[in-house]
Amino acid sequence: MPRRSQEDRSRTTRTALEQAGRRLFAERGYTNVSAEELVSEAGVTRGALHHHYGDKRGLFVVVLEQLEADNTAEIERAMAALPDQNDLPAAMVAGISTFLDISIRAETARIAMADGMTVLGWAGWREMESRHGLGMITDLFERAVAAGTAVTAPVRVLAHLVLSAVTEAGMLVANAEDPAATQAEAEQCLLLMLGGLISPPSLRHRVDDRPASAVDPGTA
Secondary structure, eight states: OHHHHHHHHHHHHHHHHHHHHHHHHHHHOGGGOOHHHHHHHHTOOHHHHHHHHSSHHHHHHHHHHHHHHHHHHHHHHHHHTSSOTTOHHHHHHHHHHHHHHHHTSHHIIIIIIIIHHHHHHHHHHHHHHTTTHHHHHHHHHHHHHHHTOBOOOOHHHHHHHHHHHHHHHHHHHHTOSSHHHHHHHHHHHHHHHHTTTBTHHHHHHHHHTSOHHHHOGGGO
């Protein structure tokens, strides 16, 4: 019983610190949040932060991993809701649309897209992405190549380049004066780019069949 009680206290402490980190990092960014602010917001001691995470960076890495997992799960749910699970072009469309919706959120824009690579470095960020967004994109392309609906290309490199394009589109949306209009334009451009890789007619008609206001906000 004493051991279980200690485990419960540790779990409560970690939850408080992770929730505080997610709020503060999203609101002000990694560099503008101090360790003292984190422990004060969480209602714990500085020693608790060091014990569970080592330092502020250690807490940020855990928060980022949780956010990446949450976002990936949301995108996967959107793709899983499609009536035809073998329609890989449709999965691409659903995944891009959902990611751009997510990118408007402050926690995604600030923690995942702005601070993630800065804090972890390119190699560390890509290693984490391999378990989340990059891994999901790689899997989609591998399935598309196997199904004959994608061009034959080095999938690992292709997935990295697509992730970079999608991430940049997300940043454009997150920082736009008119996020809705920019999102429609970004989605159109991403689908046009992917149209050369994933069965062009399949993706092309996804763009053509969208309402005019969604494809070209200027014509709405």
